[in-house]
Amino acid sequence: MIIETKYRSLIKAITWRIIATLTTVALVYMFFGRLELAAAVGGLEVLLKLLFNFLHERAWLFIKFGKKKMEPFVLWFTGLPACGKSTIADLVYNQLSDRELEVERVDGRDVRKLFPEVGFTRQERIAHLKRVSHMIRMLEKNNVSVVASFISPYKESRDEIRQMIKENFIEIYVKASVESCKRRDTKGMYLRAEKGEIQNFTGISDVYEEPRSPALVLDTETLSAEQCTQQVINYIEKHLLKR
Amino acid sequence: MIIETKYRSLIKAITWRIIATLTTVALVYMFFGRLELAAAVGGLEVLLKLLFNFLHERAWLFIKFGKKKMEPFVLWFTGLPACGKSTIADLVYNQLSDRELEVERVDGRDVRKLFPEVGFTRQERIAHLKRVSHMIRMLEKNNVSVVASFISPYKESRDEIRQMIKENFIEIYVKASVESCKRRDTKGMYLRAEKGEIQNFTGISDVYEEPRSPALVLDTETLSAEQCTQQVINYIEKHLLKR
Numbered sequence: 001m002i003i004e005t006k007y008r009s010l011i012k013a014i015t016w017r018i019i020a021t022l023t024t025v026a027l028v029y030m031f032f033g034r035l036e037l038a039a040a041v042g043g044l045e046v047l048l049k050l051l052f053n054f055l056h057e058r059a060w061l062f063i064k065f066g067k068k069k070m071e072p073f074v075l076w077f078t079g080l081p082a083c084g085k086s087t088i089a090d091l092v093y094n095q096l097s098d099r100e101l102e103v104e105r106v107d108g109r110d111v112r113k114l115f116p117e118v119g120f121t122r123q124e125r126i127a128h129l130k131r132v133s134h135m136i137r138m139l140e141k142n143n144v145s146v147v148a149s150f151i152s153p154y155k156e157s158r159d160e161i162r163q164m165i166k167e168n169f170i171e172i173y174v175k176a177s178v179e180s181c182k183r184r185d186t187k188g189m190y191l192r193a194e195k196g197e198i199q200n201f202t203g204i205s206d207v208y209e210e211p212r213s214p215a216l217v218l219d220t221e222t223l224s225a226e227q228c229t230q231q232v233i234n235y236i237e238k239h240l241l242k243r
Numbered sequence: 244m245i246i247e248t249k250y251r252s253l254i255k256a257i258t259w260r261i262i263a264t265l266t267t268v269a270l271v272y273m274f275f276g277r278l279e280l281a282a283a284v285g286g287l288e289v290l291l292k293l294l295f296n297f298l299h300e301r302a303w304l305f306i307k308f309g310k311k312k313m314e315p316f317v318l319w320f321t322g323l324p325a326c327g328k329s330t331i332a333d334l335v336y337n338q339l340s341d342r343e344l345e346v347e348r349v350d351g352r353d354v355r356k357l358f359p360e361v362g363f364t365r366q367e368r369i370a371h372l373k374r375v376s377h378m379i380r381m382l383e384k385n386n387v388s389v390v391a392s393f394i395s396p397y398k399e400s401r402d403e404i405r406q407m408i409k410e411n412f413i414e415i416y417v418k419a420s421v422e423s424c425k426r427r428d429t430k431g432m433y434l435r436a437e438k439g440e441i442q443n444f445t446g447i448s449d450v451y452e453e454p455r456s457p458a459l460v461l462d463t464e465t466l467s468a469e470q471c472t473q474q475v476i477n478y479i480e481k482h483l484l485k486r
Binding site for chain 1: 247248251252254255259263266270271275283284287288291292295296299303309311312346347349357358373374377378381382384385386387
C-alpha cells in the first residue's frame with residue numbers, strides 16, 4: 001500500500017498556494033496597475049483560502065457522493081487436464097497485475113505441491129477444493145482478486161466456492177474435447193492414464209461434470225490462448241472494472 | 244477498496260473553484276470597490292487556475308518525495324495450549340481492524356477444522372504449518388497484514404515462516420508455565436493429556452521449543468489480556484505504523 005506522508009501533502013499544498021496566489025496578484029495588477037494593493041489582495045487571499053480550503057476538505061469527508069467500493073472478484077478457470085486453463089489464466093493474471101488492483105494467482109498444480117499426500121478420489125478432491133476455497137475466500141474478503149485455475153471436475157466443489165464468493169465468482173469454462181487435450185498434453189499424462197498408470201484421471205477414468213451456466217466459455221480448440229485471454233479481459237472490463 | 248469516482252473528483256473541484264473565486268472577487272471588490280473589474284479578475288482566474296492546477300497535479304505525479312510504501316506485517320503468537328494466545332490475538336485484531344489497513348485473523352483452531360485428518364506428530368505439525376505459512380505469505384504479499392495464533396511448538400516451523408516474511412515477521416511469545424495454563428484450561432485438555440487420552444500434547448507429552456529472540460514476550464501469568472494487548476499495540480505503533 002502506497003501512502004502519502006504528511007510532508008508530501010504539506011509541500012504540495014504550499015507549492016500550489018504559491019502558484020495560485022501569484023496568479024491572483026498578477027491578475028489584479030494587470031487590471032488595476034497598483035502593485036502594493038495587488039500584493040495586499042494576495043496576502044489576504046493566502047490566509048482566507050487556507051481556512052476555506054481546510055473547511056472544504058473537512059466538509060467533503062462527510063459527503064458520500066461518488067465514493068464507490070471496488071469489489072474484488074474471483075476468476076475460476078475449470079476444464080479437463082491440458083485444456084489450456086493455466087496458460088490462459090497466466091496471461092490474464094499478467095494483464096491484471098499491471099493495473100491498480102491487488103490480484104493473486106492460484107493454480108491447482110502449485111497448491112497440490114503443498115499437499116503431496118492428498119489423492120484424487122472424489123472425496124479427496126472435494127476436501128482439497130474446500131480448503132482451497134477457504135484460502136481464496138480469505139484473499140477476496142481482504143480485497144485481493146484471485147485468478148484461480150483448477151480442473152475442479154465436480155459441480156459440488158464449484159458450487160461451494162460460488163456460495164462463498166457470491167456474485168463476484170466468475171466461472172470460466174475452458175472447453176476442449178478429450179482428443180484435443182491429448183494432442184496438447186506434452187507430459188503424456190493422458191497416455192499414462194489410458195495405460196492405467198494414473199488412477200482417477202479426469203476425462204479418462206474420472207468424470208468431468210460440465211458447468212451448466214458459466215459466465216464465459218473459452219473454446220481452445222478453435223481460438224488461440226491470446227484470443228481467449230482477450231475474451232476474459234473484455235468480460236472483466238465490461239462487468240467488473242466499470243467505474 | 245474504496246475508490247473516488249471521476250464524478251466525485253469533478254464535483255469537488257467545481258465546488259472548490261466556486262468558493263475560491265468568490266473569495267478572490269470579494270477581496271478585489273473590497274480593495275478597489277469596482278464590481279465589474281472584480282468579476283473580470285474572477286473570470287480570468289477561473290480559466291488560468293484550471294490550467295495551472297492541472298499542470299501542478301501532473302507535475303506532482305512525477306515527484307516521488309513523501310510517498311511511502313506501507314508494509315504489511317505478520318504478528319505470530321506462539322505458546323503453550325491455553326496460554327492466552329487466541330484471546331490476546333483476538334483483542335489485537337479487533338483494534339487493528341478499526342484502522343485503515345487490511346488485516347486478517349488466522350487461528351490454529353479454525354485452520355485445524357479444515358484439516359480434520361491431519362494429526363499432531365512432529366512431521367504432521369511441520370507439514371501443516373508449512374501450508375499455513377504459504378497461505379499467510381500469500382496474504383502478506385498482497386498487502387494484507389495477518390494476526391496469527393498457533394501453538395507452533397517447533398523452532399523449525401517458526402523459522403520457516405520467518406524466512407518467508409522476513410523483517411515484517413513479528414514473533415510474539417505468549418509465556419506462561421504449564422501449571423498456570425492448566426488452571427486456565429476450561430476445556431480440560433491438559434487433564435485428558437495427562438491421562439493419556441490425547442497424544443502428542445504440547446507441554447505434557449510433546450516438547451515446546453521456546454523462542455530464542457522473540458520481538459515481544461507477553462507474560463500472561465502476571466499481566467491481564469488487556470495489558471498484553473496494549474503491549475502489542477504499542478510495539479506496532481512504534482515499529483510498524485510510523486509514518
